[in-house]
Amino acid sequence: xxxxxxxxxxxxxxxxxxxxxxxxxxxxxxxxxxxxxxxxxxxxxxxxxxxxxxxxxxxxxxxxxxxxxxxxxxxxxxxxxxxxxxxxxxxxxxxxxxxxxxxxxxxxxxxxxxxxxxxxxxxxxxxxxxxxxxxxxxxxxxxxxxxxxxxxxxxxxxxxxxxxxxxxxxxxxxxxxxxxxxxxxxxxxxxxxxxxxxxxxxxxxxxxxxxxxxxxxxxxxxxxxxxxxxxxxxxxxxxxxxxxxxxxxxxxxxxxxxxxxxxxxxxxxxxxxxxxxxxxxxxxxxxxxxxxxxxxxxxxxxxxxxxxxxxxxxxxxxxxxxxxxxxxxxxxxxxxxxxxxxxxxxxxxxxxxxxxxxxxxxxxxx
Amino acid sequence: xxxxxxxxxxxxxxxxxxxxxxxxxxxxxxxxxxxxxxxxxxxxxxxxxxxxxxxxxxxxxxxxxxxxxxxxxxxxxxxxxxxxxxxxxxxxxxxxxxxxxxxxxxxxxxxxxxxxxxxxxxx
Numbered sequence: 001x002x003x004x005x006x007x008x009x010x011x012x013x014x015x016x017x018x019x020x021x022x023x024x025x026x027x028x029x030x031x032x033x034x035x036x037x038x039x040x041x042x043x044x045x046x047x048x049x050x051x052x053x054x055x056x057x058x059x060x061x062x063x064x065x066x067x068x069x070x071x072x073x074x075x076x077x078x079x080x081x082x083x084x085x086x087x088x089x090x091x092x093x094x095x096x097x098x099x100x101x102x103x104x105x106x107x108x109x110x111x112x113x114x115x116x117x118x119x120x121x122x123x124x125x126x127x128x129x130x131x132x133x134x135x136x137x138x139x140x141x142x143x144x145x146x147x148x149x150x151x152x153x154x155x156x157x158x159x160x161x162x163x164x165x166x167x168x169x170x171x172x173x174x175x176x177x178x179x180x181x182x183x184x185x186x187x188x189x190x191x192x193x194x195x196x197x198x199x200x201x202x203x204x205x206x207x208x209x210x211x212x213x214x215x216x217x218x219x220x221x222x223x224x225x226x227x228x229x230x231x232x233x234x235x236x237x238x239x240x241x242x243x244x245x246x247x248x249x250x251x252x253x254x255x256x257x258x259x260x261x262x263x264x265x266x267x268x269x270x271x272x273x274x275x276x277x278x279x280x281x282x283x284x285x286x287x288x289x290x291x292x293x294x295x296x297x298x299x300x301x302x303x304x305x306x307x308x309x310x311x312x313x314x315x316x317x318x319x320x321x322x323x324x325x326x327x328x329x330x331x332x333x334x335x336x337x338x339x340x341x342x343x344x345x346x347x348x349x350x351x352x353x354x355x356x357x358x359x360x361x362x363x364x365x366x
Numbered sequence: 367x368x369x370x371x372x373x374x375x376x377x378x379x380x381x382x383x384x385x386x387x388x389x390x391x392x393x394x395x396x397x398x399x400x401x402x403x404x405x406x407x408x409x410x411x412x413x414x415x416x417x418x419x420x421x422x423x424x425x426x427x428x429x430x431x432x433x434x435x436x437x438x439x440x441x442x443x444x445x446x447x448x449x450x451x452x453x454x455x456x457x458x459x460x461x462x463x464x465x466x467x468x469x470x471x472x473x474x475x476x477x478x479x480x481x482x483x484x485x486x487x488x489x
Contacts, residue, residue: 185432244385244412251392251405260401262463283446286408289400290446291453301400301453301463 104140176206
């Protein structure tokens with residue numbers, strides 16, 4: 001184990017450039033040849049990234065980052081480039097590194113494989129497994145290995161977060177209004193005391209939390225969505241009642257068998273909020289239960305054939321599209337017509353599962 | 367004295383009770399964690415829904431009834447989230463959903479899962 005063999009976990013951060021420089025300097029400091037291994041640790045797949053189908057481009061970005069780091073390191077080595085070996089690597093792409101201890105274990109493994117003498121951490125390093133990572137990661141590495149861990153001394157821009165986060169007046173105003181109304185509903189007396197305390201609390205909430213609540217300015221489209229949501233709720237109610245009756249019949253009548261199957265639907269809605277709305281609506285409807293959401297692929301457990309056909313006919317999906325994209329988006333082919341549906345657990349003794357399901361159903365869903 | 371409002375309240379409470387009962391029966395009858403999650407959400411949607419509607423109607427137009435609407439709203443947001451979390455945890459634990467082709471006996475299922483037991487009345 002030699003002191004000038006370094007392991008540096010990297011990610012896109014504001015101080016990665018300085019960390020590279022420090023690592024190269026340290027590696028060249030000692031006797032003999034220096035060796036730096038830059039590793040990119042893949043974070044658990046954050047659903048938002050996957051929604052945008054960014055997996056491919058992610059891989060490119062990571063390779064670019066690592067290439068850039070190699071160039072930087074060679075630049076920093078200058079005349080001593082011959083004495084320095086730079087290698088890059090990606091770890092965790094095929095694993096689910098969930099916590100600082102997982103990342104620590106993966107790094108320790110790489111360190112052991114490559115005879116690493118020291119780990120250098122970028123103070124701003126965060127592979128995205130939960131925000132307060134660096135300290136726990138240092139602790140984990142110290143626990144798992146004998147290798148000394150140090151933080152690269154970098155100059156950071158001190159980021160003082162303002163108490164009042166930057167938000168537009170429109171965002172703050174909307175939130176103040178909503179909070180005020182909510183306060184009054186809960187209070188329910190509408191007398192002077194409630195109005196004054198409500199106004200004060202709503203202002204504090206609105207000004208300080210508007211940036212967390214809104215990503216964008218509330219717009220006319222946003223208001224339209226809200227209004228269409230109001231239309232959507234009764235529709236959802238009707239669906240829930242219909243499915244409830246079907247499922248209740250199956251549960252109470254011993255003659256009606258259940259036919260549980262895992263299915264997969266590629267929903268034609270995009271973005272995290274629409275997908276969440278759809279997934280939750282599916283779960284709310286008895287007979288269908290969203291087991292997993294990956295991007296816009298929903299894995300849905302269906303209890304009986306009726307709701308399953310309803311799911312494949314895409315009534316809820318169409319309604320969610322109506323809420324988020326307006327009336328014009330409603331006229332899309334159903335998931336079944338698009339071929340976006342799949343029964344993951346095919347019945348063993350049926351030729352085509354859909355035929356069997358249609359028979360059982362009577363086809364009156366949707 | 368029986369007026370229309372009381373009758374409506376009684377009917378709604380009765381419906382709420384009915385769906386809660388169905389949900390309980392379902393949790394006992396259905397074979398595995400996934401299918402039980404279906405029916406558990408029934409109690410929350412229609413069971414709680416009808417009962418809260420009855421409460422709102424009994425209270426009439428005053429602040430209490432707005433609050434029941436809010437309650438219902440929050441139930442409708444949190445209930446599917448919880449059901450999804452449970453089934454997702456089950457899936458990540460590698461629990462295979464039971465199907466009608468599954469001819470394992472209850473004892474085998476229990477040995478495989480070590481988690482769930484079966485009411486044993488299903489086939």
